[in-house]
Amino acid sequence: MIENIKWFKQSGFLFDGTSNVYIDPWDIPAGYPKADIILITHAHADHFDISTIRNLAHKDTQIVAPHDVSIELKMEGCNVIKVGPEETQNILGINIEVFPAYNLNKSYHPRNNNWVGYIIDINGKRYYHAGDTDHIPEMSNIKCDVALLPIGGTYTMDVKEAVEAASVINPKLAVPMHYGFVVGKKEDGDMFKQKSTVPVELMLPIVSFER
Numbered sequence: 001m002i003e004n005i006k007w008f009k010q011s012g013f014l015f016d017g018t019s020n021v022y023i024d025p026w027d028i029p030a031g032y033p034k035a036d037i038i039l040i041t042h043a044h045a046d047h048f049d050i051s052t053i054r055n056l057a058h059k060d061t062q063i064v065a066p067h068d069v070s071i072e073l074k075m076e077g078c079n080v081i082k083v084g085p086e087e088t089q090n091i092l093g094i095n096i097e098v099f100p101a102y103n104l105n106k107s108y109h110p111r112n113n114n115w116v117g118y119i120i121d122i123n124g125k126r127y128y129h130a131g132d133t134d135h136i137p138e139m140s141n142i143k144c145d146v147a148l149l150p151i152g153g154t155y156t157m158d159v160k161e162a163v164e165a166a167s168v169i170n171p172k173l174a175v176p177m178h179y180g181f182v183v184g185k186k187e188d189g190d191m192f193k194q195k196s197t198v199p200v201e202l203m204l205p206i207v208s209f210e211r
Contacts (some may be wrong), residue, residue, distance in 0.1 A: 001125055001146050001173055002201060003081070006032075009176040009207040010119050011150065013129065015122055021119065023129050025052045029206065035060045037091055040065040040099060041072075042115035047110065047183055048078065052207045062091050062186045066115050081098030084114045085138075095121040100138050101131030108155045109133065120143055132156050147171040151192050152184025159188050163195045174200050180209040 006014040006134060008028055015021040017101055019036040022028075025046040035056040038062065048069050054076070057063070063073055063080050063148050070082040085100035097119040101112035109115055109132050117131035119142065128144035147169050150156035156178055157165060166174040175197060180186045186209040193200040 002175060002203065004117075005127075005203070007175075007203040007205050008175065009205045011041070011129070011131070011148075011178050012047075013148065015120065015127070017122060019094060021094065021120060021122070021145070022056060024131075025049060025056055027051050027207065028056065030055075032056070033089050034197075035061050035194070038093065039059070039096070039129070040069050040120050041117060041122070041129070042066060042109065042113070043069050043072075044132065047076060047132065048072075059125065061075075064091070064096060068113070083116065085116055099128075099130075099142065100136065101133035102136060104134045104136065106134075106155075124133050128169070130165075134167070135161045139165055139168050142169050144169065145172045147174045149174055150178030151176040151188050152179035152182070153188075154183045156183075159182075159191050159195065160177045162192060163197070166200075167197045170198060170200065174198050175203055176200070180205070180211050183211075 011024040012026045013023045021037045023039045026049040058100040068073045070080045073080045083098045087098045089096045099117045103109045126144040128147045149162045150160040176192045179188045187204045
């Protein structure tokens, strides 16, 4: 289910196929295909990297982003679709559902910022990219085949919280992200896999772990 996915670092992914879909591309090495669709979850620099977006975008690239990010992208002359939680878009035949992403008891990702995660339908599978979030109540409504979940702690869920979230979402496969770079250690992925009650696959980032 993840053969068509590349993990670069942190929360940056490429879903390659008929359309190339990037989520939160950050510091992407040269040589990867131009983007047909780019999804941005929120405004922090390790998720919204305008220089990488410039490198990946072509004149027809569609960029989906929350309100504050969309304003900056419009100033850059990008093709932007502004979204908020609970909205749905269909771009190039790919269905995109937008979910909230926020912290419950810390201030890094306030709920009223309306930052987001996404579910995308590709090749008959539903992929949930949680963005930067804690284990929030809305996760009980998520139906997906693959869940990409942050586990690094500090700004997002830690391993324990991510295990609880995965159990509630109950995907066919969980994939940890947002660890081994700014926060969290490489070993957190192993711990998540050991403790999870759902199947887990650990992806190796294209950019080597830093922690």
